[in-house]
Amino acid sequence: MNFSFGLIAILFKSELTKTSALAVVLTGLIAAYWVGKVATQIAYYPMYDIPKRTLFKVGSYFMNTLFVLFAVVNTLLFIHNLIDYYKLLELPTINL
DSSP, X not given: OHHHHHHHHHHTHHHHHSOSHHHHHHHHHHHHHHHHHHHHHHHTGGGSOOXXXXXXXXXXXXXXXXXXXXXXXXXXXXXXXXXXHHHHHSOOOOOO
C-alpha cells in the first residue's frame, strides 16, 4: 500500500490536484490511510522492544517523520480538493 500510494502520487500528481470527484475520493482514501498509519504507529508499535542501536532509533524517527509528513500533505490535498469540488457544484445565481 505504501509503495502503491507513493507511485500514484508521483505518476498522477496533476490528476490528484485537479478538482474532480475522483481526485477528492482518492486523496481522501490516501489521507485516511496515512492518518491511520500514524495512529497505528503511535498506539501499537511502542509496545515492541526495538533494539536500542542508533541505526534503529534514527530509522524509527525518520520513518515516523515520513508517515506524519505523508498524512499531513495528503490531508491538506484532500481538504483543498474537497473545497474546490464543492465550489464547482454551487449553482450560479441569476440576477434579474
